[in-house]
Amino acid sequence: MVPLPKLTLKKFHDGLINREFKAREVVESYFKEIDKHDDKIGAYLSLDKEAALLSADEADLRIKRGERLDLLSAAPLAIKDNILVKNTPTTAASKVLEGYKASYDAAVIKKLRSEGAIFLGKTNLDEFACGSTTESSAYKKTRNPHNTSLVPGGSSGGSAAAVAANLCLAALGSDTGGSIRQPAAFCEVVGLKPTYGAVSRSGLIALGSSLDCIGPLTKTVEDAGILFKSIAGVDSKDSTSRETFYGDDLYRPKLERVKELVVGLPAEFAGADIHPDIQSQMTEVVKNIKSLGIRTKSISLPHVKYAISCYYIIMPAELSANLSRFDGLRYAPLLDDDVKNLLDCYEKNRSLGFGKEIKRRLILGAFVLSSGYYDAYYEKAQKVRSLIADDFARAYEEVDVILTPTSPIPPFPLGKKVEDPMELYFADIMTIPANLVGLPAISIPPGFQLIGRHFKEADILGLGYYYERLSNN
Amino acid sequence: MAKKQEIIINKSAIKKLASLTRITLKEKEAEVLERDLEAILGYFNELNELNTDGIKIKVSGVEAENVFREDMPAISPSESRADSAAVRDAFPRAEKGYIKVPKVFE
Numbered sequence: 001m002v003p004l005p006k007l008t009l010k011k012f013h014d015g016l017i018n019r020e021f022k023a024r025e026v027v028e029s030y031f032k033e034i035d036k037h038d039d040k041i042g043a044y045l046s047l048d049k050e051a052a053l054l055s056a057d058e059a060d061l062r063i064k065r066g067e068r069l070d071l072l073s074a075a076p077l078a079i080k081d082n083i084l085v086k087n088t089p090t091t092a093a094s095k096v097l098e099g100y101k102a103s104y105d106a107a108v109i110k111k112l113r114s115e116g117a118i119f120l121g122k123t124n125l126d127e128f129a130c131g132s133t134t135e136s137s138a139y140k141k142t143r144n145p146h147n148t149s150l151v152p153g154g155s156s157g158g159s160a161a162a163v164a165a166n167l168c169l170a171a172l173g174s175d176t177g178g179s180i181r182q183p184a185a186f187c188e189v190v191g192l193k194p195t196y197g198a199v200s201r202s203g204l205i206a207l208g209s210s211l212d213c214i215g216p217l218t219k220t221v222e223d224a225g226i227l228f229k230s231i232a233g234v235d236s237k238d239s240t241s242r243e244t245f246y247g248d249d250l251y252r253p254k255l256e257r258v259k260e261l262v263v264g265l266p267a268e269f270a271g272a273d274i275h276p277d278i279q280s281q282m283t284e285v286v287k288n289i290k291s292l293g294i295r296t297k298s299i300s301l302p303h304v305k306y307a308i309s310c311y312y313i314i315m316p317a318e319l320s321a322n323l324s325r326f327d328g329l330r331y332a333p334l335l336d337d338d339v340k341n342l343l344d345c346y347e348k349n350r351s352l353g354f355g356k357e358i359k360r361r362l363i364l365g366a367f368v369l370s371s372g373y374y375d376a377y378y379e380k381a382q383k384v385r386s387l388i389a390d391d392f393a394r395a396y397e398e399v400d401v402i403l404t405p406t407s408p409i410p411p412f413p414l415g416k417k418v419e420d421p422m423e424l425y426f427a428d429i430m431t432i433p434a435n436l437v438g439l440p441a442i443s444i445p446p447g448f449q450l451i452g453r454h455f456k457e458a459d460i461l462g463l464g465y466y467y468e469r470l471s472n473n
Numbered sequence: 474m475a476k477k478q479e480i481i482i483n484k485s486a487i488k489k490l491a492s493l494t495r496i497t498l499k500e501k502e503a504e505v506l507e508r509d510l511e512a513i514l515g516y517f518n519e520l521n522e523l524n525t526d527g528i529k530i531k532v533s534g535v536e537a538e539n540v541f542r543e544d545m546p547a548i549s550p551s552e553s554r555a556d557s558a559a560v561r562d563a564f565p566r567a568e569k570g571y572i573k574v575p576k577v578f579e
Binding site: 086099195308309343360363364367387425 | 487490491492493494495496497498502506509510512513514516517519520523525528529530531535537540542547556559560562563564565566572574575576577578579
């Protein structure tokens with residue numbers, strides 16, 4: 001049996017080309033682990049064994065022939081179920097997409113496929129990525145592998161849990177307000193939200209189009225850099241995507257360069273609303289960063305306290321527009337076809353298909369966009385978003401990277417917060433600002449976040465890389 | 474600058490919003506949403522502390538640029554036919570290449 005917990009993307013690649021194991025053995029080991037443990041954890045919504053094993057055999061054949069393999073060749077990955085993988089079920093964990101099979105590959109999947117990556121299956125999420133516990137999935141509950149009475153975080157809870165429980169080598173998630181970073185923190189793995197525009201959104205089921213990003217969840221910072229580099233780049237199918245020039249420093253940073261970084265500590269993220277356990281964790285993190293010879297500096301981001309209001313106006317507005325395409329006719333079998341007219345058909349099927357949190361956000365989105373309230377809410381929020389962006393721009397005149405906790409609270413038991421939406425929304429306070437401003441941000445165990453300048457993923461990955469080596473020694 | 478509007482969230486306002494988003498709500502659902510929406514909108518009032526006169530709106534966090542291209546087919550006709558077939562195959566119910574829907578004329 002291949003020792004799965006020890007594998008990283010780099011070690012897997014080396015083991016493969018040095019013929020320590022075959023791709024098929026590793027893929028079979030993952031499926032064995034999934035069969036054994038996923039009943040309890042609930043990370044996956046669907047598996048694609050046949051295609052995965054076929055790709056593994058292809059890679060093994062190429063090795064036998066002595067062909068060169070890409071770094072991600074045969075790497076067994078898990079994909080969040082709001083990212084399209086051709087001919088496989090894609091549900092966004094919603095009843096409105098039950099039984100739907102994707103008719104094309106998302107841009108990120110095309111890129112990974114061209115490098116030979118293997119897709120083990122699709123992972124659970126909050127319905128349409130709306131939530132921070134993975135409890136709003138219409139299909140199943142996902143549990144935190146480190147303590148199954150706790151939530152894994154969300155919305156990419158399935159991907160985070162799969163990485164943490166060694167049910168895949170690495171995974172993709174999506175992040176609109178923290179959906180990669182918060183579950184990464186809860187499951188003690190690494191999660192990177194790239195700069196808005198660094199990775200194509202084509203083939204990602206849209207939530208908030210001005211906020212959504214696809215990014216990696218991995219065991220190590222090095223792996224996050226490797227996976228990010230392979231999915232980044234401009235794409236004609238996403239006109240917000242940019243041509244970017246990323247180098248090997250994403251996963252092979254130079255210590256001299258990292259030591260020149262100045263880390264900003266925002267006063268606004270050190271308040272009494274932070275759980276004492278997280279506060280003492282952060283004291284330790286700051287000490288460790290200083291021990292690398294890196295300078296820190298106190299900064300102020302005066303408008304970030306308005307980020308929750310700003311986000312919970314803009315995101316539902318975009319969501320309510322994006323989800324209007326689900327008319328109950330094209331993607332899933334009709335849940336009710338006893339209808340009087342077309343409007344009745346839409347209403348019946350959407351009412352049966354969408355869960356409670358989606359309905360709440362649809363109504364909220366319709367409200368903030370409705371005539372008479374648009375200026376007071378949507379336009380106001382967009383202006384406050386500019387003020388938050390200006391705060392960050394000023395801070396980056398003095399510092400290179402900003403340090404915060406990823407979540408103000410540690411993982412909590414399943415079922416604890418589902419009834420109070422505001423309490424749950426507050427938990428996103430640390431992660432939302434990076435989405436509103438489009439900045440890259442990474443969550444690193446034990447649960448701290450580094451936010452970088454636009455397209456400077458190399459700064460946060462570089463600092464994370466040396467931090468990780470420090471804590472492993 | 475936006476004119477201050479009296480916000481009235483009651484059951485009929487919730488029902489109106491539901492119909493705008495093409496969903497129907499059960500009585501109990503509407504009650505819960507009325508309570509939630511009141512609490513959420515109440516919280517949003519904090520934004521009124523800020524003077525935003527003359528602030529320019531940024532559409533996303535990153536500078537936006539217009540992207541232009543010629544309107545030309547990017548794939549061959551046979552690829553195009555295969556793509557259309559894949560989309561049609563995803564329809565839950567279809568007949569002769571068309572999507573099949575329930576009778577919707579009264």
